[in-house]
Amino acid sequence: MKPKFDPVSRRQFLVGAGGVALSLPLLPSLLPREAEAQTVAAASAERYFAHMTTWHGVLQAQFYGTLLDLPATATTTHAGVGVRSAPLPTAVTNGRVVLSEILNASSANLTPRMLSMMNVINGIDIPAGPGHNRGGPLGGDAANPSIDQVLAGSAKFYPNGALQPAIVRNLVSLSKTSSGIVQTQETADSNVKLFDRLFKTTTTPDTGAPAQPVLVDSVREHAALVKSDPRCSADCRTRLDEYLTMLSEVQGKVQQGANSNFPRPTVDTRAVENTAGFYGEPQNHAKCEQLWNDIVVAAFTAGITRVYVCGPTSYTFGPEPEHAWHNNYAHNIEAEASKRAGFSAAVQLQFESAQLDLARKMDAVRTADGSTLLDKGFVFSGHELGSGGSPGNHHNRCIPIVSFGSAGGFFKTGLSLDYRDMNSFLWSISPTSPRWFSGLTNNQLMGMVLRAMGLSPADYGGGTYGYPNVKGSNSYTDAIWAAGAENLPWLKA
Template sequence: MKPIYDKLSRRQFLRGTGGALLAIPLLPSLLPRAAEAQAVGAASAERYFVHMTTWHGCFQEPYFGSLLNATPTATTSHGGISVRSAPLPFTTESDQAVLSSILRARSSLWTPRLRGLTNVINGLDFARGTGHNRGGTLGGVADVAPTLDQLLAEAPSFYRSAVAQPAIVRNLVSLARRSGSVVQTEESADSNVKLFDRLFKGTSSTGGTPAPAPEQVVLVDRVKEHADLVLSDPSCSADCRSRLGDYLDMLSQVEAKVQASAGVSSDFTRPTTDTLAVERSAGFYGAPATQVQCEQLWNDIVVAAFAAGISRVYVCGPTTYTFGPEPEHSWHNAYAHGQDDPTVRAGFGAAVQRQFEGALLDMASKLDRVRTADGATLLDKGLVASGFELGSGGNPGHHHNRCIPVVSIGNAGGYFRTGQSLDYRDLNGFSWSSDPHWWGGLLYDQWLGMVVRAMGVSQADFDSTRYGYPGVRADNTDHTDAMWAAAGTNLPWLKA
């Protein structure tokens, strides 16, 4: 059963006529003075989390580049090993900001502001099995623990004064606890248009009953009916008018992109062609740029949902496409397992770069354009992070749990220090390969524990100071007692 999105959250205060209730941002100037101060204070405590999973693992050098051998500006001992940090050494090539052959993007997108909010982390290991770990990047453990997104969705301390809202879940990355078992979470929708309808047009289903078709009306026209009522109120300040105008512009752009990509009529009828149909169209797997466009359409709708207070968590990991020229299964055999061939490795790296620039950075940039009731942007109070299904390195097998590449953008309301290259590899310890050489390091659970605390989750909802997240010590011999003892603390240099 799909979760029901409760539209009566604090930020969706405007009740429309005719039984319609559509989402618009909180506009503080329309609230009583005491309520305005309370709303602004509550808005400042809000946190937002986005996570994008990349399937398989990549070699260290294409991903980290010069960061692998950079001269550290700080060193310390942590968890029984020596670790290092340095500022991110960006260079410029043509119109691109560059850290490595994968971590590069247009300077107009990876702006100085977003570069300053970026961290690149190496040397974090999964504590549990290798293989295809669908929930591993979010801390999920089959039959043991749900993924981080589901913890946030159910934690009262994450929402505080707001009504709890489910995470927006896409594909195989999320595990939920249901009836005492940990099972794969059902995705919120299988296309951008269906998610759009569900979040903004009230088409959720319950108890297996099919949802009714959405009204034959343009979304923005219906929202504008209510926005016009707000704008006619003389107490609506210039700032709130600007904020509402920006929100309507964003929704207009979302709908225009959906219609342009799907070739649907202006009344936005359903059923209609959408990203799912685009995925199934001839030539889709030979057109990675179109795959990126699909991700950006999803991003548009998620950001609109965040701005309207419908949800604060989005996790995704496309499985029908890979940002390369092949579908997942062909990609797995020909590319993920073929990276010993430099040509194949370059093709794999190009696909990962497309996801980084076209999906992750696109999301961060869009979140940074939306101001909330306290004047901060969604990104100011958020964290956008990536994680790999498997570790980075080389032989043997490209299926291992060592050195999961992590890039994060945002400081989660000032919780994280940013602009850093953080290297937690144990360069004097565990090693499996000489071509290329790679190592193990600290526990990935420690990073996720910091994310839990950054999102404001209290120990009453989850004690991330035990062993990080999921808070359960794995039975393995890869990581020492000292590493597990450190797993519930903050990683060096990362806490502001």
């Protein structure tokens, strides 16, 4: 027996009792013959987009560390700015890959494979007014939606059937409505609710009520029939088994919890966040973030969505809650060595346990054409504020950016890319403060990301200045704005 096939969305499903339907990763050997070639080609062209935003800004030395002194292996002049690139270092010291105070991780996590898929980008500015923002690192502003919503609403990105909303966490995404630009509503405020919404199940049992069946159990009979079909190849059987196992593990984690030492009625991350002491336990922030990642990867694998964005969260990854963390640490990283160390440790934990964790989990999922979700994806992060001077001044220059994935070979990876204009801002806040630097525009990067996802400039306003297609701050030269439609040096494969 074959899976149910929807010719509009080109998706396959397992069906269980009571009409339960479970979306599947593509199983090419079981496609209708007349749809096989076209469906496989369409699946190979699919791209996956994920972005995480970090609170506030950092110092250049904190984030980029040894990369600031890395000898350039290539230089050029772009838009009148002398820019540089070099391969990322790969040395392992005491079991860790260390690029900076923040960009370091266990060599078991930041493997040679992950390093080869990684880029670190310096010298990208948000060319708008300085200050805290929601959506700036994703190209959103008062007149334009953030790029996650551009993708979610694009028939180019979702060419086969209904558009699929992005998974949105926290205040980071901007949508365009008839009344103007508004903050996009969160998809769900907990991992349990996200799982329920995406997979149409109930994971939180009511007291005294019979336990809900695990979603995978509801379709296991159909799965067995699918695997026994003579047309089901060994590769498709393996992919189906791996997917069902992953989904069982995800649902099991949702039901069992992130940390048995954390007393709570359920594993709902919202309940965990509300537990006394949570904000003093950074490792529990990391475990909760990984629970979210599990569900995102399951949704990507099933084809339920291909866009995920996560804004600055109540998880500070540090020893204090959100507002105290902002005032006591983020504003004191230049003045107090202990605050700098604490802030670096927190952002490092977020890098390794959230962004790198998501990239590794995506790289573990093989798709029908033999590539992984990460091969087809672009998982990147950006800070809310910059690193080009003192972050306490809330500026948006030199936003720290890290990425994993090549978006199906669109991006060249394994690079340190430095687009700073080393002749900009010949002053600093004080004689002992870091120098200020400016760079190229985030508009140029956002336009490039949209093209990597399969869109053309006509799909995002023409793209003369990148995305948004707006010539903003006068502190950037005409040459920099004129380069907005071009690819950034060395980043295009």
